[in-house]
Amino acid sequence: MPHPDIGSNGLIPISSNREHTRAILMKLQEKTSLILIFLLIISISVISIFVSVISLSSYLALEESYVSRDVALATHRIEDESRTLSAIVSDWAPWDDTYDFIGGTRPEYVESNLIPETYENLRLNLILIVNREGEIVYEGYYDLTSHTVVLIPESFHEHIRPGTPLMNLTDSRAGTEGILMTPKGPMLIASRPVVHTDFSGTPRGVVVMGRYLDAPEVERLSRLTDPSLQLIRVDDPGLPHDLLQELHNNGPGTGSAFRILSDAEAGGYALVKDIYGNDALILQILQFRDIYRQGVMTTLQYILIVLASGLFLGIAVLFILDRLVLSRIMDLSRQVSGIGTDSDVSRRVTIEGNDEFAGLAGTINQMLFTIETTQNGLLASESRFRELARLLPQVIFEMDTRGKLLYVNQAGTELFGITEEKIRQGLNVVEFMTPEEIERMKRGLATVLAGAKSSGEIYSLKKADGNLMRAIIHTSPVHRDGEISGFRGIVTDISDRVNLEEALTESQEYLQSLLWSVQVGIVVIDAKTHTIVDANPAALAMIGATKDQLVDRTCHKLICPAKPGECPVTDQGLVLDNSERSLLTRDGRSISIIKYVVPVMLQGRSCLLETFIDNTARRQIELELMESRERLSGILHASPVGVFEMDGEGSVIYVNERWVEMTGLSLDAMKGRRWTDILHPLDKDRVGKDVENRIRNRLVPRNEARIIRPDGTILWVYAQAVPLYDAEGGIRGYAGTITDITDRKRDEDAIQLANKKLNLMNNITRHDILNTITGLLGCVDMAKATNSVDERLELLNDIKDLTRVIQRQIAFTREYQEVGVHLPLWQNVNDVIARIRENFTSSGLTIIVDLENTEIYADPLLEKVFYNLVDNAIRYGEHITTISFFFQISDKGLSIICQDDGAGIPAESKARIFERGVGRNTGMGLFLTREILGITGITIEENGVYGLGARFEILIPRGTFRFVRGEKE
Structure with missing residues (x-):
């Protein structure tokens, strides 16, 4: 049945098209309005929620950051107060007066220093001075209100026992500071070890100072930080029960927390621990929530502004959309309907503007043009096909x-x-x-x-x-x-x-004959199934199998040690390019090979072309080379001499461990440096010229020289080197050794010095004895010539005195001739003093030894040195009771000091006491002492204060002393 709108000519009337288009347009207007309203509601809702969440959370975070900042400021202020108190204690503990007071030698210390004004000025409630055993030497508990000093409460005694934090004596420069909870309330407390002002000496105890964190002190802190500052004990029942757990969860040490207490107030909290590491106090700061309330008001105003803007924008968009879009759609639809009605594809649609609708009109026109072109093209298709077939x-x-x-x-x-x-x-x-x-x-x-x-x-x-x-x-x-x-x-x-295929077949036959004749193993393996496809005779000979025994068999079972699924190439993705691998033989052996694997396509399937050569001989050579290197490394490691290698420019490129031990210079320290850089300036030119001369004359360079170690000590070495040649016969560098001859050089110097001293002493002694004998003969002649009995008796006494002088001179030469006779050796100072101590056990003298376990390089008569020092102190010290031996280290070396509490030596006599013949007895003791020490370059001087005792300082230069492991005497 025909459509009621179809006319007699079979076309839809224009009026009907317009009504249909208008109906479509009305539907578009309704849908567009509903969509815009829906989108407006959704957008405003999303923006409002987003702004509310983001803005309020930002204001809340800002509020929390302000409170947290104030909490951190208050916490840091308490820590500053604690450090300030510790600084005050550091002025009292490392002080010679305090050190002497604990030792009992300064009784006026309390009256001079620990007066009430001290407590007032330092705002202290507590001062304790305790010795190492935990015994109170001084205690003062000051009431800042009544201005009186009383004894400390009994509860403080448990905190000053040995082993408690306040009694920490392990580090003389460190101390303990923090909070101490007392029955009266929290106290800022600090302690430090009592040592000398220069931090020397063994700590004799501690100085403890404390200040109560009472209401006035907290009020003072609040003025410096925040007026709402409060310090609450952790066991206060008024605290929220979960606050302490939250503080622990927020930080491993001193945690902090933020809580909203009400719409008008927020609080910040921090955990304060005491000196034992236990929870002590909770620091609280309260603030009004002005920031958050302002944020709520600002957010509400913003949402209202967005809502009003959205409504205005929606109405404007609907109006503009109707004018610029919907009306143009109606016009375009009408023109397209007209073209479809009369089927005239040669017509075109027209629309004004340069927007998407104009573009759509152009696209429609292009489609109409395409349809028109297609119709015309179909007519020429047959002729074009025949022309194409012809060409x-x-x-x-x-x-x-x-x-x-x-x-x-x-x-x-x-x-x-x-x-x-x-x-x-x-x-x-x-x-x-x-x-x-x-x-x-x-x-x-x-x-x-x-x-x-x-x-x-x-x-x-x-x-x-x-x-x-x-x-x-x-x-x-x-x-x-x-x-x-x-x-x-x-x-x-x-x-x-x-023709190409026939040529390729011939080429393949040639290639196969070539590959089958080479002495390199070649095996073709299917890349998917890992079955052996083919193998050349060289591969069969290496495997020890026939071709029938290999082809179509899995390579993992015959020649490859890898398990199925673990192929290095297909499963693990490795590239085997001249790689060292293993090959299994028919009899089960595994031989080393150098393998090269290439993926290839053969006869349409993916294969692996493996080529390999026997690597057994090369592997054996490598093992022997590795053993040789390990043997050489072991020899160099155990060598008692230093081994080094230089390049052709003289720069060191290798040293062994013994070299590092001897010179103190590692290979990294020697990089970029020549070997002459570490020589002593006096040896550098001499050795350098000698080495150049020997190299020029093709002689082995060898020489004795001094090396300066990084610590400044001098090391004598005997060095020699041999040239190393490159493949062309040129010298590429030198390898050599150094041997430590420092002890030998010291021995030679000591012997030379001893011989010199002995020759000098022999000449002096011979001259002195001859002079004495001349005087003796003169007295004899005078005694013969006189007739006076008294004069003869006086001359006989003179003869006796001169004879005793000769006797003393001969006795001294007997002792002096031992100087330098034996080579110097390393001697433990504590052992030497212990031996001479036994000679004076009955003298009632107290000998104190405070020396490290030290050895010095000296003449074997070193024991005579310390014996003479003690004997000299007893002879001339008058009221001497104590002799002390102790040491000091300086840039010059190690000083061993012998100090007594006797009369001392006058300033005018200090320079003469080491001269020969000065003294009440033989006058040779200190002279001999100086000569014995001088054998190895050790010096001695007296630098005591007359009236306070003698003080002999023995200066041992670097390189002639060393500290050894073990307990000191």
């Missing part, structure tokens, strides 16, 4: 079911001489085939007639010039009225391809 290089033909040709293109005419005339005469395709090819063609066409698809068959065809052409023929049936009326086909000349 193709392949032969296109059509024949009936009996083989009679119906059509051949230009290529068929050129190759086979087929013309339109011959086709009309009934030319058959069999005329271009051999008898064998004809039968095969019939079978192929029968297959196509049966419904199979032609896969293309290769035939030999006769060309117009009589030559044969190899070609592939594809055919397909031609259907007319539901029956096969003939065949269409394409003939492609493949003569060149066949």
